[in-house]
Amino acid sequence: MNSSSATWGIGSSTGFPDPDVMLPGAEKRQESVRPHDRVVRTTCTLCPAGCGMKIMLLDGRIVDIWGDEAHPLNKGSLCALGSAAGQLVQSPGRILHPRLRERRDGACRETSWEEALDLVAGKIRTLTRQRGPGSVVIGQGGRVGFGSLLSARRLARLAGLAYADREESDPARLLSLYAAAPPPPEWVKARVILLVGADPASTEVVTMGWIVDARLRGTAVVVLDSRPTQTGAKATRVLPVRPGAWGVLLVALANAVLDTNRDDAEFLREAVVDADSWLAACGVVTPEAAAAATGVGASTIREVAAILRDAFPALVIVDHRPLGAGAERTARAALGLLSLLGSLGVPGGGLVCLGGPAPPVCSGAELQAEPTRGDSRPAALIWEPGDPVSVADGQWGAVLAQGMEFVVALTAFSDPRSCSADVVLPTGLWLEYPGVVHRGTARAFQWHSEIAPPPGEARPGAWIWAALADWLEVGQRFPWRRADGTIDYGTMSDFFLSQEPSTAGLSRALLDPEMNPPGGVLWPVDRGSPIGLEPGATIRGAWRPWDRGRGWPRQGERPIEIGLTPEDARAMLARASVTADTSLPSVVSVDRDFGGYRPTADAWPWIAGLLG
Incomplete structure (x- = not known):
C-alpha cells in the first residue's frame, strides 16, 4: 500500500456493501410485553461496550430491561448480562446495613452508619498518627463508579492515605x-x-x-x-x-x-x-x-x-x-x-x-498543591472491589488484606470479600445512583441514571467516601455533598470532568440520554469545543481524534x-x-x-x- 491509495478503498467501489448503509436487521426494535408505567433510558456499565438500555418500571420497580434501538453502539441488542441486571438490584443476597466484626473469627453484627464511620475514621487517625502516612491504603477494583473512583482518590490525597487502583489509565x-x-x-x-x-x-x-x-x-x-x-x-x-x-x-x-x-x-x-x-x-x-x-x-x-x-x-x-x-x-x-x-x-x-x-480523569487539580505525606508499610485496607458481576473472585483484594490489622470492605453482597473484614459498608449498585460512564471501547463518555434507590441502608460509594471525609474533617473539599448527606451527582461529575483538559468540555447536561441523543460524547473534548455529529458519524464528538485530512492534533508536530x-x-x-x-x-x-x-x-x- 502506498500514499496513492487516496480513495482508501472503501464504499461501493470495492464491491462490498457501503459501510454507511445499515445491513438488514441491524436495528432491532425492542418492546416489553410486561405491564409497565415508565421507561427510562440509561447506559449499561457492566462491560466496556457501553450499550444503551431501556428499563421498564411498574410502580418504581424494574420489571424488564431491553436494549435501546436508538443507541448507535448496540442498536437494540443486549447481552444476557445486561438483560439480567435487574436481578442484581433485587437479589436477596444484598447487604442492607453496615456490619461490625469484633474478632476476625467472630460473627458480624449490624450497626448504624454513625458507629461504623466513627470506628473507621478513628482507626485511620490512630494508624496514621502511630505508623505514619500511608499506613492506611484505599484499594479499588474494576468497574467502580466514576464518582466513587474519584472521590476515593480525592479522600486519599486529602487524608494522607495510600491509594491503589487496578483500573488506572495505562500506556x-x-x-x-x-x-x-x-x-x-x-x-x-x-x-x-x-x-x-x-x-x-x-x-x-x-x-x-x-x-x-x-x-x-x-x-x-x-x-x-x-x-x-x-x-x-x-x-x-x-x-x-x-x-x-x-x-x-x-x-x-x-x-x-x-x-x-x-x-x-x-x-x-x-x-x-x-x-x-x-x-x-x-x-x-x-x-x-x-x-x-x-x-x-x-x-x-x-x-x-x-x-x-x-x-x-x-x-x-x-x-x-x-x-x-x-x-x-x-x-x-x-x-x-x-x-x-x-x-x-x-x-x-x-x-x-x-x-x-481510559481517560486521564483527575480527582481535583487543586490537590496538586497538597503536600505529599511520605510512605510507610500499610496496616489497614479499605477495599471497594467494584461490581460483583464484573470482577472475578476478589483474589486481588484478599492478597492485599493479608497481614492487615484492620480491613474495611465496601460491597453490595455477602461474599468472600466481606468474610474477613472488620467493617462491612453496604454499597449501592450502578442502577441505584446516577453518574458518568467513563471507560469504554467506543471512547464515549455517557451517563447512567438512577433507576431505583439502594435497598435498606446501602449507600453509593461516592456517598460513603464523602461521609468518611466529614468524619476525617476534610468534608469541605466535597462541596457536592448536600446538608442532608445526599450527593449532587451532576455537580460532582461536572467538577471532576472539568479537571482535565481532554474532558473539560463535557458535562452531565450533554451526556444524559434522557435529554440528548443516545451514545454520549466521544472524548477528547476541550473546553469550548463544538459538540455535534461530524460527517458520517453516529456519535457526537471527535469521531477520529485526528484525521490525516485535517492535520495533526498539535499543529506542526508529528x-x-x-x-x-x-x-x-x-x-x-x-x-x-x-x-x-x-x-x-x-x-x-x-x-x-x-x-x-x-x-x-x-x-x-x-x-x-x-x-x-
Whole structure:
C-alpha cells in the first residue's frame, strides 16, 4: 500500500456493501410485553461496550430491561448480562446495613452508619498518627463508579492515605487513543481487522457484532491468540501464537511488509517521530527469527503480511490484559505496523484497545498543591472491589488484606470479600445512583441514571467516601455533598470532568440520554469545543481524534512515537524465545484476569502440530 491509495478503498467501489448503509436487521426494535408505567433510558456499565438500555418500571420497580434501538453502539441488542441486571438490584443476597466484626473469627453484627464511620475514621487517625502516612491504603477494583473512583482518590490525597487502583489509565490504552482509535461503527470501513489477544465474542458480546458486520461486508478478520476463542470461530484466519510472543509476531509482520517495498514510506516519514529507529527495529525480527519464538511459520507470517499489505485500511484490536507484562510493547509494535501500512487517521483504520483508552480523569487539580505525606508499610485496607458481576473472585483484594490489622470492605453482597473484614459498608449498585460512564471501547463518555434507590441502608460509594471525609474533617473539599448527606451527582461529575483538559468540555447536561441523543460524547473534548455529529458519524464528538485530512492534533508536530528500538526488538525476541517451551501441558487463561467481565478458563493442549 502506498500514499496513492487516496480513495482508501472503501464504499461501493470495492464491491462490498457501503459501510454507511445499515445491513438488514441491524436495528432491532425492542418492546416489553410486561405491564409497565415508565421507561427510562440509561447506559449499561457492566462491560466496556457501553450499550444503551431501556428499563421498564411498574410502580418504581424494574420489571424488564431491553436494549435501546436508538443507541448507535448496540442498536437494540443486549447481552444476557445486561438483560439480567435487574436481578442484581433485587437479589436477596444484598447487604442492607453496615456490619461490625469484633474478632476476625467472630460473627458480624449490624450497626448504624454513625458507629461504623466513627470506628473507621478513628482507626485511620490512630494508624496514621502511630505508623505514619500511608499506613492506611484505599484499594479499588474494576468497574467502580466514576464518582466513587474519584472521590476515593480525592479522600486519599486529602487524608494522607495510600491509594491503589487496578483500573488506572495505562500506556497501551492511551496509545490507542493517539492512534486515532475509531469507535465500533467505524470498524466496518476496515478491509482487514487484526485481533491480538482479544476475544470480544466472550468479553464484549455486543461489540463483537460490529466485527461480524464487517466480516459480512467482506472484511478479512485475522485472530492472533494463544487460546481457541469464540472470536476465532468467526475469523477468516487464526494464528495460534505462544503467550508472550505477540509483539515479536507484530514486528515480524512489519518486517515482511517492508520486505515487499509496499509500505507507506511517505506517511511513515511524515507522521512518525522515530521512524528510523522503528525501521531498524523491524530489521531485527525477520519471519524466520520470529517463527521459533512465536510458533507461527515464516511462510504464514508472510501470507498474513500480504493480507495486511493488500487490504486497506487495516484496523488492529488488542486487549492489554491477556497480553500481560508485554502489553505496552505489543501495542507499540501494532502502532508501528499500522504506520507502515498508512492505516492511521483514515476511515476504518487505527489501533483499538478493548476497554477503551481510559481517560486521564483527575480527582481535583487543586490537590496538586497538597503536600505529599511520605510512605510507610500499610496496616489497614479499605477495599471497594467494584461490581460483583464484573470482577472475578476478589483474589486481588484478599492478597492485599493479608497481614492487615484492620480491613474495611465496601460491597453490595455477602461474599468472600466481606468474610474477613472488620467493617462491612453496604454499597449501592450502578442502577441505584446516577453518574458518568467513563471507560469504554467506543471512547464515549455517557451517563447512567438512577433507576431505583439502594435497598435498606446501602449507600453509593461516592456517598460513603464523602461521609468518611466529614468524619476525617476534610468534608469541605466535597462541596457536592448536600446538608442532608445526599450527593449532587451532576455537580460532582461536572467538577471532576472539568479537571482535565481532554474532558473539560463535557458535562452531565450533554451526556444524559434522557435529554440528548443516545451514545454520549466521544472524548477528547476541550473546553469550548463544538459538540455535534461530524460527517458520517453516529456519535457526537471527535469521531477520529485526528484525521490525516485535517492535520495533526498539535499543529506542526508529528503525532506518533513508536518507542521501539532495535535493542527493544532484540529483548522481545530473546524473552519470547525463552518462554517458547513446547513441553508445557496447557495454557490456562482467565479473560480480563482480575477484572474479568466474563471470566473463563480455557485449557489448550500444547500440541506442536497446532503451531506449525
